[in-house]
Amino acid sequence: MTQQGAAGQLAMVFDLNKCMGCQTCSVACKVLWTREEGEEHQWWMSVNTQPGLGTPKAWEDMGGGWRDDTPVPGHQPTRAEFGGGWDFNYQEVLFGGRGRDAHLQPVDRGDGTTRWGMNWDEDQGGGTYPNSYYFYLPRLCNHCTRPVCVSACPSGAMYKRHEDGIVLRDESVCQGARFCMEACPYKKISFNYVRGVSQHCIACFPRLEEGVAPACARQCPGRLVFVGDAADPAGPIHRLVHEWKVALPLHEEYGTGPNIFYVPPLSPYRLHDDFSVDEETPRIPPEYLESLFGPRVHAALDTLRDEMATVRSGGTSELLDTLIVYRWHDLFGPYTVDPAGLDRSPERVAVQLGRTRAGATEGE
Amino acid sequence: MTDLTALELGAEALAPDDPAWAAAPPVTVPLVPVPVDAQRNAYVRAAWRDRPYGATPSASVSVATHGDRLLMRLEWDGSGPIAGEFPDACAVLFPQGDGPADPVTMGDHTSPVLVWQWRDRLPIQKGMPAVRHLVSTGPGMFRPAPDGASLDAASSVDGIRWSVVLTGPRSALGDRGRVAVAVWNGANEERAGIGAVSSEWSAVQA
Ligand code: SF4
C-alpha cells in the first residue's frame, strides 16, 4: 500500500449543519480551474443532495479504494455518468426564428450526457411526507493519506506533494490511461477528452503557496469550511477531528485515508402519523448517516447535542463557538491572505496555469 | 526471430496506401499479451488478472527507409475507429543500450525502451500529437522521451483493419537494429501495459 510520508497534510472540515447547497463553492472552483475546452463537464467541487445518486451517477457503487492493503478494481465513470457540460440550442431559440415554438434546452448529442449532471437529483432526498429529509454533501478530492490513484498510475504522473500532502498530476507525463479514475473510490477524477489527460482538484495550490485559502472554502457564504494542517494541535481541524471527534471522513472503509472531514448533520425530529412530534427519533435515519460516516457518527451527533444542551442551559461550549465561527478568518488557519492584493497580471496567471498542468513540478 | 527487411524509398511514403509500399512485403509478427504478473502496479494486476486482453494474434509489419528517416507500416485487426472511452493504438518499440532479453515487459528500469506510439483520436483531439515519443521502463510505464525527435504518423481504417505508418529518425534503431511492435484494442479498454506486444525482437536489415 502506498503511504507516502508528508511533512504536513492539508485537511478541510465541512460543517454539514451549515451547508445550504448554494453551490457557490462549486462555481468558485469552476470559474477558477475548469473553464477551458475539455473541462466543460468537470466539477472538481460538487455538492449533492443526500440521499442521492450523486456525481458521477451512483458513484458509491463504482468500487476502487483499498481492501486489506490490496487495491480494489473499480469502474471508470463515463462521460454519460458525469453528464453535464451541455451545449444549449441558443441559435435555434434566439436567432433561428423559432423563439415561439422551441424552448431552450440542452442539445442531445446521443451520448447520454443530457440525462445526468452535477447535482441532478437536487432536493429529492429521502423519506416520505411528512418525514422527508435531505442534506447537502460537498465533495472534492480527499487528498488522501493512502492515495490509491497515485498507486494505480503506471506512468508515475501522479504524486503526493511532500510539503502539504496534496495529490497532484503532471499532465505532461499523464498518458490518459485513467487507472486513477477507476481506482479512486470517491470518483473525483475527470477526463479531459480534448487534451487526453485526467484532471482533479489541485487544492488551489497556487493560492495555498501565497497564503490564500482554496476558493471553495473562501467563497462559501455559509462560512463552514475549515482549512489547515490536520496535525496542528492548536488548529480547529485537529480539535474537531481528534479531540472533539465530531468531524468524520466520508466512507472511511474505502481505505484511502481521506483528509476531508464532515461534521454530520443533526436533524429535526420525526412526526407521528397524527403530526405530533416523536422526540425519540431523528428525521435523518442514523443508519443512513452511519453508511456514510461510519459507526462513530452516533457519538459525534451525541456530542453535538450535548454541547447544544449545555449552551441552552446557560453554559458555554468551545466546540459550538468553534463551529459558529465568530471570526471568518478563524476558518483558514495560515491561509488568510486576500487574493485581491496579489499579482494577477496575465504573465503571472500564465505561469501559474502552466504549473497547475505540470502538477506544480515546473519551476517558476 | 522475425527478420524485417527495410526498403529504401525514393520519397517519404507516409500514406499507408502509398503505392511505394507494394515493394516492401509485409511480415507477420506474432503478438502475445503483456503478462499480468509483469505489470508492476498492484492496481492493474488486480483489475486485469481475470480479464482477457492482448488477444490480437499478430500484426503485419513493413519497414522502409528514406535517407535518415525510418518508416514502419503496421496493419492489424483492432476494434475500428474510437467508439468508447479508449482508442485503438499501436506502437513501435526500440530497445536502448543492451536492451531487455525480450520485449514483452516493454523494458525495465535498467533497460529502457524507446516507444513511438500512435493512437486513434476523436475529432476534438486533433490538437493532440498523432504519435507520442516515449521512454518505457515497464508495462505501460511510459514517460515522455527527453529529446524532441520529429515523429509523424498517418492512418487508415477499413472496418476493423488498421493500416498505420509511423515515421521518425532512423537513429532510433541504434547499432542493434531491433524493433518490436505493440497494439492495443480500444473496445477492450486496452491501454498502457494492457495490450499485445511482439514475443521477441525483430532484426531490421536496412
Ligand atoms: S479522493 Fe481519489 S483522487 Fe483524491 S487522493 Fe483520494 S483516491 Fe486520489
Ligand code: SF4
Ligand atoms: S458554498 Fe458553502 S454553503 Fe454553499 S454549497 Fe458550498 S459548502 Fe455549502
